[in-house]
Amino acid sequence: MRRTLSLAAALLALLAVAASGAWAAGSAHFIKNASSATLSGQSLACKFKEAGLASGSVETVTCSATQTIVYECVNNGGKNPSASNKQSFTRTVSRSGTFTADKNGNIVGSLTLEPLSAAQVGFSCPPGQTVTLVSVSYSNVSVTDTTSGASIALPGTFTFTNPSAPPVR
Template sequence: MSIRRTLAALAATAALVFAGAAGPALAGSPHFIKNATSAHLSGVDLVVDFKEAGLESGAVETVVASADLSATYSCVNGGNNVPSDPKKTTIDSRVSGSGEFTAGQNGNIVGSVTISPTPADQALDCPNGQDATLFSVVYTNVTIEDLDSGAFLAIRGTFSS
């Protein structure tokens, strides 16, 4: 009888350990709310507004927004004109922005992350008397990801100025 009780106790202990290990993973299902997550331009910056749900209350999450960016820069002279033989460049790259957010008591985070293009003076070296200027941006393949919870969402659309 004592062997049966010992085995029963071990089985019960194992079940509790397993349930405890699996419990937090099953407690929530972190995800971005699709109809509450969007992107828009603010000048040349892309702002990604989001809502994430299914988190543990008080959880601190690192959220990253990323996009493919095609940005065109040109040199502009002192009269705000583009010279007849303009020096310009287009940079295509993957850009991102991030932030840390704390989930409220309801396990939700509502926030925004801003993505910015490379500053013009870092993208293009202009001759004396001319200033590097950003002429246009096109953001595509926008995504948002929570590096801590693993939540991920792709945002449809092309955002250009």
């Protein structure tokens, strides 16, 4: 009888431990005041802290944003001709990384979004002119843990304007 009670108690303890691990993984969330997006030159740094994960869990986190980028062609005189060789492109950009939760079930990290190159958006200049980045803006920024399903929106529009670019005519 004692052996049966001990076995039942051990089984209940095992179930409780298993359930608590599932609960911890199910309460994953980003900490709002420890998550942010900031410009670093023409790049966007997404910094985040996620809690409520199982200790040692490996999480795939993605930062994504709508990127609006403007390129122009500049001639050898440092001017941009008033032709149609200035264009704005809007694309969704993202960067992912893997992070391991610490013993308290937290991950702290950052991911950086870079401007798409002129070649990546299909922009080029005629001979004798140089491709120049005019500006890049990031909006609709979010960080998502595709493993746990947690997500947070990072509000704001973040714009870099190239001080070396001639004014767009």
